[in-house]
Amino acid sequence: MSAAKQALVVFSPSGKRGRFAFGTPVLQAARELGVDIDSVCGGRARCGRCQVEAVAGSFAKEGIISSPRHLSDMGEDELVCLQGGRLKAGNRLSCQAKILGDVRIDVPASSQVHRQVVRKDFEAHPVKLDPVIHLYFTQLTEPGLQSPQDDLQRLMQALDRDWGLSGLDWDLSVLKPLRSAIRGSQWQVTVAVRDGTRIVAIWPGLRDHIYGAAVDVGSTTIAVHLCDLASGEVLASAGSMNPQIRFGEDLMSRVSYAMLNPEGAGQMTRLVRAAINELVLQVADQAGVEPGEVLEVTLVGNPVMHHLLLGLDPAPLGSAPFSLATDHAIELPATELGLRLAAGTRAYLLPCIAGHVGADTAAVMLAETPWESDRINLIIDVGTNAEIVLGNGARLLAASSPTGPAFEGAQISAGQRAAPGAIERVRIDPATLEPRFKVVGGSRWSDEPGFADELGKQGVTGICGSGIIEAIACMYLAGIIRPDGVIDGTLADSSPRIESSGRTFSYLLHQGGPGEGQPGIHIRQSDVRAIQLAKAALHAGTQLLMDRLGVDKVDRIRLAGAFGSHIDVKYAMVLGMLPDCDLAQVSSADNAAGTGARIALLNKASRREIEQRVRQVEKVETAVDKDFQRHFVAAMHIPHATHAYPVLSKVVRLPGAGAGAGAATENRHRRRRSRTKLQKG
Ligand code: FES
Numbered sequence: 001m002s003a004a005k006q007a008l009v010v011f012s013p014s015g016k017r018g019r020f021a022f023g024t025p026v027l028q029a030a031r032e033l034g035v036d037i038d039s040v041c042g043g044r045a046r047c048g049r050c051q052v053e054a055v056a057g058s059f060a061k062e063g064i065i066s067s068p069r070h071l072s073d074m075g076e077d078e079l080v081c082l083q084g085g086r087l088k089a090g091n092r093l094s095c096q097a098k099i100l101g102d103v104r105i106d107v108p109a110s111s112q113v114h115r116q117v118v119r120k121d122f123e124a125h126p127v128k129l130d131p132v133i134h135l136y137f138t139q140l141t142e143p144g145l146q147s148p149q150d151d152l153q154r155l156m157q158a159l160d161r162d163w164g165l166s167g168l169d170w171d172l173s174v175l176k177p178l179r180s181a182i183r184g185s186q187w188q189v190t191v192a193v194r195d196g197t198r199i200v201a202i203w204p205g206l207r208d209h210i211y212g213a214a215v216d217v218g219s220t221t222i223a224v225h226l227c228d229l230a231s232g233e234v235l236a237s238a239g240s241m242n243p244q245i246r247f248g249e250d251l252m253s254r255v256s257y258a259m260l261n262p263e264g265a266g267q268m269t270r271l272v273r274a275a276i277n278e279l280v281l282q283v284a285d286q287a288g289v290e291p292g293e294v295l296e297v298t299l300v301g302n303p304v305m306h307h308l309l310l311g312l313d314p315a316p317l318g319s320a321p322f323s324l325a326t327d328h329a330i331e332l333p334a335t336e337l338g339l340r341l342a343a344g345t346r347a348y349l350l351p352c353i354a355g356h357v358g359a360d361t362a363a364v365m366l367a368e369t370p371w372e373s374d375r376i377n378l379i380i381d382v383g384t385n386a387e388i389v390l391g392n393g394a395r396l397l398a399a400s401s402p403t404g405p406a407f408e409g410a411q412i413s414a415g416q417r418a419a420p421g422a423i424e425r426v427r428i429d430p431a432t433l434e435p436r437f438k439v440v441g442g443s444r445w446s447d448e449p450g451f452a453d454e455l456g457k458q459g460v461t462g463i464c465g466s467g468i469i470e471a472i473a474c475m476y477l478a479g480i481i482r483p484d485g486v487i488d489g490t491l492a493d494s495s496p497r498i499e500s501s502g503r504t505f506s507y508l509l510h511q512g513g514p515g516e517g518q519p520g521i522h523i524r525q526s527d528v529r530a531i532q533l534a535k536a537a538l539h540a541g542t543q544l545l546m547d548r549l550g551v552d553k554v555d556r557i558r559l560a561g562a563f564g565s566h567i568d569v570k571y572a573m574v575l576g577m578l579p580d581c582d583l584a585q586v587s588s589a590d591n592a593a594g595t596g597a598r599i600a601l602l603n604k605a606s607r608r609e610i611e612q613r614v615r616q617v618e619k620v621e622t623a624v625d626k627d628f629q630r631h632f633v634a635a636m637h638i639p640h641a642t643h644a645y646p647v648l649s650k651v652v653r654l655p656g657a658g659a660g661a662g663a664a665t666e667n668r669h670r671r672r673r674s675r676t677k678l679q680k681g
């Protein structure tokens with residue numbers, strides 16, 4: 001071919017360019033240059049995945065004048081695609097458009113196989129879309145007396161010819177549909193191939209979408225996200241309570257149940273699997289997808305959830321040395337987990353890290369990538385156990401701390417889950433000791449007009465985790481609670497909200513009353529103690545990791561989980577749950593475990609990455625560490641017995657900073673006035 005019959009083709013955004021003979025299909029040019037353009041149908045103008053746009057204009061850098069007219073006219077197949085809505089107006093199918101002159105070709109993100117999927121729900125890094133399963137459309141040769149090969153052989157030949165796929169594995173369950181699929185579709189089929197090595201599904205004709213589910217098995221809730229593996233989009237999400245909760249709210253209760261009841265572990269395994277099946281059906285239904293089209297599932301959970309899901313005995317996780325059955329990532333047919341999905345569907349469980357630090361923490365790490373930073377990152381996933389990761393690109397440490405369920409509102413006298421009617425925000429006037437609060441489902445503060453009307457009949461039903469943390473932090477800031485956590489009974493003289501309950505005192509946060517038909521909501525001494533124990537466990541675990549890392553401060557704190565997204569970090573820090581840190585550097589990582597499960601679903605390389613990273617994590621076992629108890633005792637104080645919290649003190653006046661005699665007197669007067677008002681009310 002002479003040089004005069006060649007054209008310069010420049011692809012954007014990659015910048016790759018090359019000279020090609022007139023008549024070369026754009027897709028072929030792209031392939032030769034290594035430009036990433038998607039295709040399921042193999043250039044048959046069927047899938048619409050290979051769309052590009054020819055840009056008009058003069059480009060000095062490349063020295064070309066580009067025009068859409070430098071591509072061949074649309075042929076019949078392309079026009080059919082355009083009329084059928086599979087080709088966007090102005091775009092061309094790169095498998096059909098031929099090069100007839102210099103041209104700049106823009107490859108939109110939607111046509112790139114390995115495109116970046118920006119996670120809308122999460123601030124961190126976009127995910128590079130590269131799922132473990134890809135679709136391949138192919139045309140088999142018809143069998144005849146002269147070509148007597150079997151169906152499978154002809155399928156393998158077609159896949160090798162069209163896609164260069166050879167030596168593929170298969171099993172009987174996916175082979176069964178092959179015979180009817182090819183005969184019902186003029187010998188055209190779409191094949192789903194996993195990891196370039198195994199056929200996992202076969203459909204007649206063209207199929208251009210497949211789906212995957214990311215499952216986060218928490219001890220309290222289970223969440224399932226259905227993703228389109230072609231676009232990375234989350235199509236539907238659903239969640240439910242973990243039905244195992246009836247055997248105990250916290251992990252150790254479930255381990256005990258499994259130890260004390262011969263059928264206990266099996267019962268819990270069946271329940272969690274049934275719940276996942278139910279949720280997958282729900283999300284598939286919401287998205288209008290057949291459950292049989294869900295071909296890949298990733299699952300994360302803490303070690304006890306992980307073992308129960310797999311049907312492994314969780315008992316050794318109940319006592320030192322807290323041995324895992326395996327800390328490796330596990331890949332297996334989804335049917336082995338009792339999931340009612342397609343026969344070829346595989347499940348991937350992220351690796352666990354240590355006896356109490358599970359695949360959920362591995363997923364949080366995958367979402368947060370602390371190894372990409374030089375700064376000291378502290379990542380905390382608060383559930384019935386707090387899982388803690390500390391470090392940076394140089395070193396990462398992980399531990400778990402037994403916080404118990406108090407942060408979720410359990411073990412609190414008026415505690416409840418964060419559901420409509422639960423107090424979730426609290427403020428207390430330090431002068432009058434009068435509270436105001438907001439409840440889940442309401443938009444008004446309790447001292448604003450219309451608050452009661454907005455709540456309706458339901459009224460105020462209890463207090464949830466974020467509410468109890470704010471309530472106790474505000475009680476401390478108002479001087480109602482002393483640094484040792486004791487509710488100061490001497491204030492009962494000046495505020496009717498401080499009530500005697502035998503040898504201890506309580507604080508009346510909400511009066512309830514006959515109108516509401518509900519009892520008042522008190523913060524009792526036992527509630528303060530439950531929160532102190534939980535926060536001391538969390539702080540001590542964090543401190544232990546900081547000691548091991550040799551740091552006395554952290555640069556950034558990320559709080560994962562539903563709890564992390566609800567609490568006001570300022571009040572969590574006032575309580576001493578977290579180490580002193582610039583509040584601007586403390587943020588919610590939202591549902592990082594679920595996000596990590598989705599990343600593993602959408603990007604196969606991320607699986608190898610997290611498998612490698614968890615091997616490098618230094619595990620610290622808090623339960624048997626001799627320093628844990630010492631840190632725990634110091635952390636029982638609010639905010640802490642020995643840490644002064646200088647950074648927090650710049651934005652919050654902590655008790656002891658001195659309010660002045662005049663202010664104290666005025667406060668006493670105001671309390672008296674509010675006492676009179678409350679009694680009258
Ligand atoms: S590759 Fe399928 S339409 Fe072009």
